Amino acid sequence: MDDNRFIPVNIDPDLLDELYLQFKNNNNSLDKTWIDFFSGFDFALDGNFGVHSSESVACEFNVIKLIDAYRKRGHLFTKTNPVRTRRKYSPSLAIENFDLVSADIEKEFEAGKLLGLGKAKLKEIIEFLEQTYCANIGSEYMFIRDIHVVDWLKHNIEIARNTPNFTQEKKREIFSEIVKSVDFEQFIHKRFPGQKRFSLEGHEALIPALNFMIKQAVKYDVKEIDIGMSHRGRLNVLANVLQKPVQSIMQEFTGTNYDDEEFLGDVKYHLGFKNRIRVDEKAIDTFLLPNPSHLEAVDGVTQGFARAHAETLYNNDYDKVLPVLIHGDAAISAQGIVYEVVQMSQLNGYKTGGTIHFVVNNQIGFTTNYLDGRSSTYSTDIAKVVKAPIFHVNSDDPEALVHVVEMAVRYRQKFHTDVFIDILGYRKYGHNEGDEPRFTQPELYKAISEHRTVKEIYKNQLIVSGNINDKFIRDTEKNIELRLNESLEKAREQDNVNVYQFPGDNYKKLPQKLKINAKSFVADAEKIFTLPDSDKFFPKAVKLLESRYDKFNNNTIDWGMAELLAYATVIRAGKSVRLSGQDSVRGTFSHRHSAILNRDGGGVYMPLKNLFNDQAEFSVFNSPLSEYGVLGFEYGYALGNTNSLTIWEAQFGDFNNVAQVIIDQYIASAEDKWGLQNDIALFLPHGYEGQGPEHSSARIERFLQLAANENMWIVQPTSPANLFHLLVKQASCNTKPMIIFTPKSLIRHKLVMSKTDEFLNGDFKPVIYNEKIELHKINTIIFTTGKLYYDLIEKQDELNIYNKLVVNIEQLYPFPISDIKKIISKTNENLDIIWSQEEPVNMGAWTHIRNEMGEFDIRVIARPASGSPAVGLLHQHKIQQQKIIEKSFLLCDCEHKEVFCNLKCSKFNRGNQ
16 A cells, blocks of 8 residues: 555655654754644554554644645635625535545544644544634744744744634723724715725725834834825825824814925825824834825835935844835736835845735625736735735724734744735725725625624624723724814814925935045045956956046046946945946946956955955845835935935936836826825946847936926036936035936946046036037037937048037026027127937927927927837938938938938938848
8 A cells, every 4th residue: 555645645655754754863953733633643643543543644734734734725715705695616625535434533643743633533623723723813824935934933823723712901092093994984984984094994904004013013122104095095094093183183184385485285185294103102103104196106116215214224134123104905916116125125135124914805806806907816916926924804903904004014023035914805985985896796795794893893792702891982082083183163264275295304414515536536546447366256347447547546536436426426425326226237338347256266356356445335135126116215215314325227228118107106196196205226338339228228218208397417427527416416515316327338438537536526417518619600510419419520530521510408407598608699690509319309308309499499400200209120210310410411412411300311221232
């Protein structure tokens, strides 16, 4: 007979052998339940059972299979859904599916020791498993590969049968939190009928869950909790968790103006808030980050913000900062940003010590049934990507939810990974309070309309158990109603809404522009461009740095050198540098080389980490292949660490397309909407070099369209010195995002060099041109930006045409109109003004230039209007590029040479090609 038939099908035989071997070797690390089981197993095999011993052993293993099935699949058979009948899953947990029969119910089994029951009857084992794994909490954790994690979860779940056993005082506190949550929603519903608030009704238990999460966190010495959530229930969380004055929330319903006339503001359920609250005589900082209607956009921002505070405020102790994300079920299962952020959670450059995820599971997305909203069994199946435990909880059981939350905090603090809590509830109204959900979900909303609130359910439970009486209920409800009415009366006394600027005063203590010290500049160059023990490194790397140092000593600095010297200058001033993006360590175009690998691959040397003792931090990370998540993270990091030059680099400029939500909703508009200042910088490689439509354009036109009220800086530097001064400026005295369109081929262009004096004594130049040309002799100015500038001046030198001036606009926004007017004023009165660009005429900077220079008569030279940024063939690209240059200098011979002509003569006369 094959002995393997006794091994449970759901237990890895190799693992079972390994555990049994540990038992035989008296390994003290083995869990006690396994020790008890194998003791019974050996006893069963000692021969005392005679002919029946093999049957007994087989039966024992069948019970083990049953226990294992409950642990793995019990969550499929829970009572976690308050308003729907659960879907049926097969096979069930009936004993017949485990080769057990009804006659076995009264038999005792050694397998009971695995549950801490000792030798127990099968019916006792099943009662234990039903209570632990199939009641109001469903637990998924057996897919986790780390046996220590599994054992910890198993122990903490089973020791109390996953059933809370709270004191009367704690039960009353939970009830008070429920009353606050329920009555807050009902109060607003009555006082402001028809106004959107995205109520929490159906999930009011979230409020005690969050408050007891905070209490538990304080016990574990957490100093800060950073929350990211979308709009559902946000007002309730603000009022009853972060303790935002209810009067302020009411003002956002009743007010007509902001107290700051220039503030545009946002809808009330997008706003952020910060508060220091006291819990058990201890203080804890709580942050709710602002979030737009792009539901999960805040996820990465929250993680970056938490990482920044862990580093700067708590000396890299992630135990002190707890990130919390609150999702909707439809969003967490469908929004790709969730996957990106979860995948980042354990990476060295992006980890935050583990996040607690709550899912406000309405079982519907706007009007879409959950069965049409995902392919997975649960909306939380994304958690399995990083082997994070998942708990499903009935929202009508606030005690169960608090029980799970407290365990989740303990788990996070011990293992520093994510944990997911799926709160199964419902949405009382439609997507917003003015929506009629019965149009699309009549059966579900019939059940919801007949369903009692969690307040009524829990109140009746506590009355029956004797934990509360009518007086306690009346006093609790009366106090809450009194507070709400008083807040509303005060709100109505004031028309203006107070502007709360999150996160407050981060930018009040700004240093002046950094001064460049010549001695330090030279010392930094030596440190950056020389290697200690150079024989340890690849000869090519050594040669590269030696070449750079030779250039420096010969008074020549290229693009890559200027960038690294800028970081050194910032670090020397006491400000850290963080750079992140795909391939950012080396640089996509192999120009940066911020880390040099040892010859044997055994480590790396970062010159910028070794400038001098006690220097500010330099960090550079190769990011995962993500834009949306990583840019959100870096924005959050810059928000949380204002003493850092924080840069996100796109591998190619057009990759920012995938992060457009962060650009639109945070970078461009956050200051207008939320008073949010942020000095993140973006490196977006841009330039038309025949690489086709996808890697030519970083979409300059989009950023210029978003630019207003000096909300950001948009620049396209083309000289190393200008890049240097931009980065130093951004690190020292700028509080706005900076969009830097960086070059590709220009990185190694022979003309893209700067002298040392331009770094030490110069400054950023918004416009550049050949200052040796006498302006009064000029009859034509060709304005341009980016790489085309060098193509034009090379052609100018080739033809010796010096009655035409090529001017490169390096700062596109805020537009340097005064500098431009100064140049124009010194030229000939009959001036011909041209704007020349590489991009199609409907893209690039042309529309912006036309608006900013509307008082001048300007004609444009550009590629034909197109829906695609560039042609696909290198040969076609070269012809178009040449035509742009020729037409800029009026070298065309056709009748269209002085008007925009769509480059008709570049339509490739193939007969002559």
